Amino acid sequence: MFVLSVSVDLGLFSTKTLVEANPEQLVEVRTQLCQPADENWDASGQRKQWRCESIRSYTTIAKYAQYQAASFQESLREENEKKGQKELSDSETTSSETVSRRHKGPFKQVKFGTNIDVSDEKKWKLQLQELSKLPAFARVVSAGNLLSHVGHSILGMNTVQLFMKVPGSRTPGHQEHNNFCAVNINIGPGDCEWFAVPEPYWGVMSEFCEKNNINFLKGSWWPNLEDLYEANVPVYRFIQRPGDLVWLNTGTVHWGQAIGWCNNIWWNVGPLTAYQYKLAVERYEWNKLQSVKSMVPMVHLSWNMARNIKVSDHKLFEMIKFCLLRTLKQCQTIKEALVAAGKETVWHRRSRDEPAHYCSICEVEVFNLLFVTSDSYSRKSCVVQCQDCARKASSDLDGFVVLQQFRMEDLMQVYDQFSLAPALHSSAS
Numbered sequence: 001m002f003v004l005s006v007s008v009d010l011g012l013f014s015t016k017t018l019v020e021a022n023p024e025q026l027v028e029v030r031t032q033l034c035q036p037a038d039e040n041w042d043a044s045g046q047r048k049q050w051r052c053e054s055i056r057s058y059t060t061i062a063k064y065a066q067y068q069a070a071s072f073q074e075s076l077r078e079e080n081e082k083k084g085q086k087e088l089s090d091s092e093t094t095s096s097e098t099v100s101r102r103h104k105g106p107f108k109q110v111k112f113g114t115n116i117d118v119s120d121e122k123k124w125k126l127q128l129q130e131l132s133k134l135p136a137f138a139r140v141v142s143a144g145n146l147l148s149h150v151g152h153s154i155l156g157m158n159t160v161q162l163f164m165k166v167p168g169s170r171t172p173g174h175q176e177h178n179n180f181c182a183v184n185i186n187i188g189p190g191d192c193e194w195f196a197v198p199e200p201y202w203g204v205m206s207e208f209c210e211k212n213n214i215n216f217l218k219g220s221w222w223p224n225l226e227d228l229y230e231a232n233v234p235v236y237r238f239i240q241r242p243g244d245l246v247w248l249n250t251g252t253v254h255w256g257q258a259i260g261w262c263n264n265i266w267w268n269v270g271p272l273t274a275y276q277y278k279l280a281v282e283r284y285e286w287n288k289l290q291s292v293k294s295m296v297p298m299v300h301l302s303w304n305m306a307r308n309i310k311v312s313d314h315k316l317f318e319m320i321k322f323c324l325l326r327t328l329k330q331c332q333t334i335k336e337a338l339v340a341a342g343k344e345t346v347w348h349r350r351s352r353d354e355p356a357h358y359c360s361i362c363e364v365e366v367f368n369l370l371f372v373t374s375d376s377y378s379r380k381s382c383v384v385q386c387q388d389c390a391r392k393a394s395s396d397l398d399g400f401v402v403l404q405q406f407r408m409e410d411l412m413q414v415y416d417q418f419s420l421a422p423a424l425h426s427s428a429s
């Protein structure tokens with residue numbers, strides 16, 4: 001995890017420019033309680049807690065911009081009133097006293113404008129062009145970014161998202177999908193405050209969530225810092241000023257809140273390293289056990305990597321090769337079972353840019369052999385299931401069509417041709 005100052009034209013992402021560019025764009029709104037930055041209290045202000053719920057609604061950029069501006073004006077007015085009162089009473093209160101008094105609530109409600117999709121290259125041309133000036137390691141698209149090899153967009157991962165905030169807007173604790181890295185730039189004008197815990201402590205964090213009856217992967221939680229100090233969990237706490245790029249490394253657990261009025265832009269990156277690949281695959285497997293969808297289709301990605309990338313790192317190479325072998329075996333086993341059942345597969349070549357498939361029932365990635373209900377197949381909508389779910393619905397696969405996207409010979413050829421590339425030297429042209 002690190003913070004560096006970048007020279008991006010921040011004005012392109014200011015609220016004024018956003019309203020001029022795309023006033024009607026959809027904004028997801030999270031209504032939250034405005035709390036002291038390092039604490040999370042229940043609504044009554046009696047007890048600190050891990051759970052942090054927020055209510056979801058939707059608005060547009062133009063409407064959120066009005067709210068953001070009104071909130072700023074209101075705060076200026078309050079500030080002036082306070083100043084007036086202070087001069088009258090002439091008594092000194094320190095800022096920490098003001099904060100501690102707020103512990104008891106009631107807390108003001110704040111609205112956090114989140115998950116604004118900045119993927120459309122026509123709507124956001126100037127903005128996306130500007131971001132291509134970033135150094136390669138932080139760019140949304142680059143040859144060294146695993147997510148650029150998925151071959152299709154994963155909204156909010158290999159595309160840009162935007163947040164619009166007022167003070168107190170909170171991003172609850174989480175790791176990025178499949179333990180990928182995150183890049184976050186604060187547009188300003190206000191600051192953001194961040195908390196981060198190194199990846200190896202994710203298990204401890206998960207246990208804390210469990211103790212508090214919250215699902216670590218799907219729930220919404222804000223760690224109690226005292227709990228973490230007692231458990232010797234290191235917490236990095238830092239301020240992100242306008243123009244600061246925060247890099248969150250593979251699997252970093254993090255949460256944070258806006259101190260001032262600001263916008264942020266954000267996306268994921270996957271460095272082409274054994275460490276990133278390993279942790280992505282581990283989370284992929286863990287997600288299966290927890291019935292959580294893996295946003296990164298690691299099997300599909302691994303086959304693309306074998307086709308398109310020269311891998312010179314021995315460890316990374318071995319892991320990819322192992323993944324290919326395992327899926328090849330799975331495909332073969334499924335094929336054999338189909339032959340035994342007298343069920344033929346229907347050839348259905350993958351089209352260019354076709355997204356990876358997921359089971360519509362259990363949400364696991366389905367690679368190559370797609371179990372499609374006959375109904376949906378005849379309607380050409382092709383609702384995909386995995387073998388397990390299809391067999392549960394019908395043990396002899398009655399009412400299912402099995403589509404095959406790759407020839408086994410082709411897969412075996414990719415597997416055979418994927419070999420360790422010689423290490424690149426800096427002198428190589």
Ligand SMILES: [Zn+2]
Pocket residue numbers: 359360361362363364385386387388389390
């Ligand atoms: Zn399934």
